[in-house]
Amino acid sequence: MFNEDALLQEINFKAIRSSGSGGQHVNKVSSKVELTFNLMESFVFSEEQKERLQKKLQHRLTKEHILILQCDESRSQHKNKELVIKRFLELIRVGLIIPKKRIPTKIPKAVIRKRLKNKRNLSDKKANRKKPDID
Template sequence: MKVAELLKEVNYKFVRSSGPGGQNVNKVSSKVELYFDLKNSLALSEKEKSVLSTKLTNYISKDQLLILKCDSARSQHKNKDIVSKRLITLLKKALQKTAVRKKTKLPQKAVKKRLEQKKRNAEKKANRRDPLR
């Protein structure tokens, strides 16, 4: 995955932000919506596309567009930088291979301790029983 190529394929849409802010919110389109076409991307291989489409289903629309939004900062430029960085980290995290966990045996000491505890618990409960029954 080449970041420079990937960012060339991204489309940005600037929208008016919501929430408090008075005149700034009413006049300035500071909210940034990022659209990335997964299906037609040249920066990603077919294998990467399939992995991303399965792992990032919550971010992908029916048209295979990956959509991210940001309106945390007051300026359009900062929001654009934030959403671009968020896209890159999201893609890198999704493409990262998870390490396979090696199964390890439980130590003998732990097994012995568990069985002793189980035995003590059984004795405790046996002592609670009514001896006449």
């Protein structure tokens, strides 16, 4: 499908300070990890795969076709880096899946007959509720 090791070579990481409360620790430690990946300059994917990924990830990509993911779940920078890599690889795997073409099934003749029979029964039932025509 794709070479994960070569793909990981094309990723750029940046460590930044996490937002939110956390006291003195949060002000001096850059534990939040930001992953950036330029889809159009990647050598790992073919043009067809790039188009598929661009279409699937269009809401996550910037105008320059750069994917940006962030993780600040853990207080450890290394743990956040592992988490963001795992999330990135899963996004790529899901984005490259080619959906199967749906083949519409044919309605069985028995089902059609049953539907028409039920329709006829309901029609007869409603016709029997009317006052009879006396001519």
